[in-house]
Amino acid sequence: MARMHTRRRGTSGSDKPAADEPPEWSDVDAEKIESRVVELAEQGHDPSQIGLKLRDEGVTGTPIPDVKLATGKKVTEILEENDAKSDLPEDLHNLMERAIRLREHVEANPQDAQNKRALQNTESKVRRLVSYYRGTEIDPDFAYSYDAAVELLEE
Incomplete structure (x- = not known):
């Protein structure tokens, strides 16, 4: 299967070994x-x-x-x-952090065309994830923007 924002194919990853029970050497309660x-x-x-x-x-x-x-x-x-869950899903949180860092870099370096494209791709992934999580993990009326992401991650 191809990657999302390139024409190249993805590299294959490793699979977890099939196991039905934990190993006997790991007998923690x-x-x-x-x-x-x-x-x-x-x-x-x-x-x-x-x-x-x-x-x-x-x-x-x-x-x-x-x-x-x-x-x-x-x-x-x-x-x-145990009510210790974070407000945002981990993958969405990480992508928003990356988008904020990229936007700050592009504002400081407007000539950096490669990172402008990386910012566009990252924000596209964030919007796609927001639509996936909308209603279940995040508010139904949440829409991604740079200001909303900064506000969410400051909490």
């Missing part, structure tokens, strides 16, 4: 994992960063290769249950 997930979220980590920290550091020194296999829930589901 599900409640401890959930409390660690909430603790990391309160420290300001995103769900993807939480997964990486649990994989690398683990809980009480034992790594957690897959939170969903160990607990039966995704990281975002655990955060929803």
Whole structure:
């Protein structure tokens, strides 16, 4: 399948190994994992960063290769249950941050045509994601603009 804003084909990614249960060397209690997930979220980590920290550091020194296999829930589901979920979905938040950085760069460097195009592509992706999440994750009347993105991310 081709990439969104180029004519080139995408590179293939790796697949997760098929597993029905966590490995026996990772025998951490599900409640401890959930409390660690909430603790990391309160420290300001995103769900993807939480997964990486649990994989690398683990809980009480034992790594957690897959939170969903160990607990039966995704990281975002655990955060929803404990009211530690962020206001914006992580992918939309990251794209908005990127669009803000690009806009500030293009305003400071108006001759940079390559980054003008990158800004257009990024804002296009943001608008597409906003229409996807509208009504479920974000307000039904939300429309993306630079000022709205700055206002949302300052909170």
